[in-house]
Each structure stands twice: as structure tokens, then as C-alpha cells.
Amino acid sequence: MRRALKKLLTDTFEVKGIWYLPGSSMTEESVKGILRYSPNEITLELIGTFHGHSFVDIKDPSSLTIYGFSDHGEWFTLLHCLPAQALISAPGFDTITYAVAYFYAGTQLVEDESAALVKNASFSLTNLDAWLDYKIIKQDGELGTKKLMLTIDPNAFTGDRKLLHIRSRALKLSEEIRYNLVFPKESFLGEKTEIIVQRFYRFSSESEDLLSPKYLYETIQQLRQLLTLLIGYAMYFSYIEFQFPNTKETTPDGKEIEHKHFCRIFFSQAGDPFKSRKRLRDAQRAILIKRYDLSADMESVFDHWFQEQEQLSEIASPYISDLYLPAYVENKYLNVVRGLETYHRFFISSPQEDDPLDSDRASILSFINENIPEANRDHFIKRVCYEDEKSFRKRLKDLFHLVPANLVIRLFGEMNATQKNKLISTIVDTRNYFTHRDDKGKYANVVSDDKTLDVLTDQLSVLLQYFCLTHIGIDPAVVEQRLLDQLH
Template identity: 25%
Template structure:
């Protein structure tokens, strides 16, 4: 989670039901969502002095934000001083700003709003209209809030693309400022646990990472519940609850992307956005391991180029396993062959041989890669270039996995290894486009118009 402004606030904190035992402290949230509470003393006394009992939830009242609920807490350090001042540090998993929940009370919501880096640029919809008359030295600025985009998700939620805005404050004779911010809102008719929303938000954020072509981070998270209402002018309104937690993916560096440097933007999928969203969310049911391996190479989880290469190679292999049931021979035929082999095997070696034959009907990495590139071979060079690339990937994977000296000279090194990684990334990109519903013609258009993808394909053929 991206924290754009420093969050370090003083306040008083107590355990649910023990408001009379308040402790002063400082609540801090780092960029990335890591949350820490520093307190004077500790929350336990008497026989439970050295225990963490009852610390899973903490209530507080902090400057500017008012009531906060700190969830899933535990001590990092617990200092006990005899007669002096002691400080303790508590790790906090989640902060809910704006309300207090009891010790056993379940936290549920109906809506969950969030934004991600570069979302304004990706959506590309603005209600700001500026016209200039240079001859008259005059300018006119109009603002009409854009219409929200609403999509029904297969998991029962709705996803909306919404637009928050601020208008000029009057009277003001020196400046007139209009701002607009795009954000997502997930909504449900039923009250849902926070995890239900954060899981869907995580998948949507990864879709944005893929579409934008950069690691983007979740930010500006808030939620509402029909159970939390506030009366204003005889009307009831849902209380907005700000939420902080350590979400992934996250990159400390704020990305900067214009629409032309993205893989694709919202305008490309305007007429099919609902299907694209559902295709991506549903893909996690069977492609999660492959998706996880791919994104691990984008988030910096792989610190070295060799690790990135192995993750991509394993990811492509896993992708094919999850999307194809191809085997060397028909399962019944293979079972018959295995039975004959085992019958001829000395009894003392049967267990060993069974282990060796367990995966004997699976096709090897080379064949899996050949099947994977088949739909997109026109984008991956000539037949000779493709065969050379496939052999290089297989030899390099085998060498980096087993460090067999016989493969050392045929494995890719340095610049060639970078090129293979670019190649495998581009293959993933092409398949992900197919997964979310792009037609062959639409994929051809992306290849032609997306500079980052074109660069990966060209770089890989060097």
C-alpha cells in the first residue's frame, strides 16, 4: 500500500472494554503499509504481565483521525521498567480509521474503495473541459463529472470506476482550481469480511500492473458498512472508514506512465471491460501458481537475473500444465506399459522404479514451450530463431537447476540471459491477453502499438 503523506500520529490507546486504562502512544504507518504502535508501558498488568492475551485488537483515539481500531496486533518488544519509564512496540496488521469495534465484534463492509498508481492515466476519462480564446486573452473552464462505469463481477460484487473531484472555493480572486481523481469501488449487497474485498482488490491491482506495464500499488483505501450510519440533517449516511494494511504488490518508486507507454489502456477494452475483468478474476482459479511466478519477477522478489529466469521458465511450464492435459501417450496405454515394466523389475527395486516412472508420461519443458509459443509464433521470429530460443531456454533452465558441467557452455550468459527473460515475459503477456479475451486481431494490434511489448519481442530476438 502506498502512503503518500507521512502518517505518524499521537493519541491514547486501550484494549476493548478497558477505556479507563488508556496508554499514550504514537501510531506510525510507513510507505508500503507497515504499521507500528509505540506506547508508554504496556497493556497487561498483574498475573498476565508477560503474556499477549487480549492484544489481538486495540482501540485508540489519535489526532485528526479520531477513533481507530487496530486489528491483529502483537508485541514486537515489551519492556518492563521497575520505577522508570518503559516503552513497548506493537506490530499492527490493519488499521480502521473512523470507528471502534468490540473485542469479539466482526468487522464487515458493503463497499471497498481504492485507487492504484497511474489509474487516472489508464482510464483516461476527464470531466474537465478547457477552451481558450487567445485573441480575447480569455479562457473558460467547465467541469462535468464523468458518468461512473459499473461492471457486474462473477463473484457477486460490482466494480465501479468512480470519479472524485473538488471545485474552486469562493470567494477567490487569484486562483480557480478543479481536481479530479479516479478510483475503483467494489460493492456487495451482503456484508462481507475485509478479506473478501482485499482478495479481489489484489487481483484487480495485478491486472493493472499487467495492463500498465509497471508495478502499481494500492492506495487511498476506504470502506463503508450499512451498519455504520451517521445522521446529518435528518438523513442517514454511511460512515467512511479509512483502511491501512501492508498490501502487495508494492514498489517504493512511484511509477510514471502515459497511456502510450502502457500495454493497453481502458479505451481499448471499453466495450468488453466487464468480460475482461471477469476473465482475469476467474483465471486465478486455475492459473494462480503461474500468475504468482510471473509477478514475482516484476515486484523485485527475484534479486538476481538467474532467479528471474528460473521463475519465468517455471511459470511458463506451470502455465502449460494448468491449461493443457497433453501427455506422451494415452493414460491407459501408459498404465499398461508401466505395469509390464514393473512386472519385469526385481522385487527389491520396484519401489525405486515406481518413483522414477511416476511422471514418465509428462511431456518435457521443450515440448511445453513449443506448444505455448505456437499461437504467437509469427511474433517470435523465424522458425530457426524460435528453435534456437527454445533450446537455449531449456539448456539454461537445466544448467541453472542442476549445474551440470556438460550444459555450462550451451547455457545463456549475461546479455543473452536478459534477452531470454524479455522473451519469456513477452510470451506471458501474449497469453495473458488471450486469457482476458483479446482476439487474435486485437493481440496483433497490441503488439503493433505497445512500445514496451514490441521492445521485449525485438530485444529477445537479438
């Protein structure tokens, strides 16, 4: 069995060891147990209880940090551990099982995740090889000739390996590659020569300062959202690895040796990473925005995503989440429609939206904030700020006006003004019905059968993709063509 530090987030494995609480003695107050990891669940089963804890503590809602040392000699830090199950056996061994939110393998240094502890973070994702589509093998000669030479040069990337400066975060993002050759024992026995290539990203500070694991982890998750949006498929982490500052040791003969110190974080991932990876491998052309589509704009696109992360995340996150987990078609529809409406609120300013009541509304809100008890303010503010369906209709009309005509025609067919208004009424009525769940008879154009609603959801998803991708700086003509290609 490989050690935990070499394991992937897509693996399932167990770690046997001794476990103890911070501040207690590893040798005298530790408990034997097994840490079990799978992409969907993490548990720690202990044979016995920690010193000063009893099985009654299983009702205690407070979470624990637990340290561990495995039978392979690796250190562990388990965070946010909650007692989940206890089994009292007489005769036999009493056991208690903790649900573990996530853990670090290879260190006990990460007790305060907000502290500046690490130099960089390297990470890879499923389907990343399809996105980072560059090659390191050069061919001299032709197949079928007497001489064919293949040269492996990790520095000669087809597509140009990039170093991106994420200035809004004062971070560098580098594209990296690692490969390993497995040679046959005898070249004439038909054995395989394997080239194992691993593509990954690495975040580090522009100033070479140390960074906190929490900050890097959150930034990596935000980058995954962007890549999911670009590719159009779910992407799952293969690993996230943090590098600590090197330590130095002097040997008995006076030599100074420098040691590198890494750790990996393990956490549960929603969805099915294996199904997603197989689907994309079966259809490489299904990638929505290719890496080469970004060309010289790649750095500005990535930086723009992080600059407006708070707003873009509110728009795109619900839609992106639906790519990872199965969802009811009604919820998927509402998420997409909400994304379109929120995009308009944040990024489209239309003279038509100037409301003569705005100044009066501001006066009423000021009165509420100054005179109504805080506990009751939301009740009145929501009513003052309520926008009726006419506002939503106007937003949809604006959005349809901004989408390229060819894309609208491919999605909905040729439409005259009356047909376009009917489509907008359908979108509005369907949104209102599934939001309020009141009398369906109030909504003349509601779509209620799953098949038609699924088609409408997919059509509106394309509009949301168009707006999000063009907003972060991708050439609108490129986005339009790639969406048309996929629809074809």
C-alpha cells in the same frame, strides 16, 4: 496534520492516543502510546504495558488485537500485533513496541473480518489515472480567441464510465470520479485555479447484501493483479475505504439525522510506489493494454479473470511480484519459465501429450494412496508424476507454435527449425541448471551471464504476457500489436 481517516497508504504519519485490549476498560486499563505508519512498516510504541501483561510477555508468540482512540477523536483497530521490542528504563519510562500487521482507522467494528459488515469498498491505486483515461472538461471556443468557456461535468466522461458486473463473484465494480475546485481569491493576481480530480473504483454486492472486509480486500488485491498485468507496471494502493451501513440519530428537537460511517485499512506495501508512479508519468504511452482496447469486452475480461483466478494467479503471480521488488535475474527467469509451463499444463490440450502410460501411472498412484503411510506418500508420488525435460521441450514447442509469427520474429529474429530447437534447448538447459544447481557441464546450452539471461527473461516475459492477456478474452490482434509497439 490530517486525520488518519484522510491519510493515504503512500503517506507516513503518527497517531497519538490511548490503546487497550478488547474486553478491557478504555478509561481505566488503557496505555498511552504512538502508532507509527509508513508504507514499509507499522509499529505501536506504548509507554507501559497492558493490564495483566508484563515485559516477559515479549517472548509470547501469540498476536493481539488492540483498540485505540486518538487525540483527534478517531477509533482504531490494530490486528495481528506482535511484541517486537521492550526497553526498561530506570529512572524513566518503560516502553514496549509492537509490530502491527495492519489496522483499520475510523472503527472498532472490524474484530471479525470474515463477518458481513460493510456495504462497499472504494479504492484507488497509483497509475490508475493513466489507466482510467477519461476527461470531464469540455472546451467551447478556441485558445487565443476573446471567449473561451470550459465546462466541468463529472457525468460526461470521455471514454464512457463503466459499471461492470463480476458475475463469478456476484459483485458490481463501478468506475467513479470525484473532483474539487480551488478558486483564487483575486482572479487578476495570477493565482492558480486548481481542479483536483480523483479516480477510483468501488466494489459492492449485486444483491445489496453486506459483505465481509476480508472478502472485499482479497478481491481488490486480485483486481490489482489484473490491472498490473494490463498496464505492465507496478500499481500501489492509495487507499482502501469501507463503508458501513448508515446509522440514524434523533436530535432533541425530534429530527432524524442519518450518519455515514467509513473506515480505511492501512497495511505495508512492498516496493517503491513513488518510483513506479514517476516512471509511468514520464512515459504515458508505456501502458501495455489501454482501457479503450478492451472496448465492449471489458466486463467479460474482468469476469474471466475472476472466474479462473486460482489458475491464473498461479501462472502470473510470480511474474507480477517481480515487478514490485528487485529480484535476482535467475529467480525472475525461473518465475517466467514456470509461468509458461504452468499455462500449458492448465490451458493447452495437445494430442501429442496423450501418454500411453497414463493408465498405468493412475494405477500406481492408487496403490500408493491405499498402501503407503501418509507421511511417506509425497516422496513416491513426486517420482511417479515426474516429467522429464522432453515433456518441457514439447510444451515449449507447442507454445512457440501458438505465438504469432511476427511477435516471435521481433523477439528472436528469423529462425529456421534448427535455430528454434537450439533456442528451446537453451531455455530448457538454463531452467534445469538454475533449478538443480548441479554440474554446469551437464547443460550444453545454459545461459549463465546476467546480461544475456536478463534479455532472455524479458523475451519470455512477452510470451507469458501474450498468453495471459489473450486467455482472459482480449483480442489477440490487439495484444500482438500492443506488444510489438512496446518492443519497438
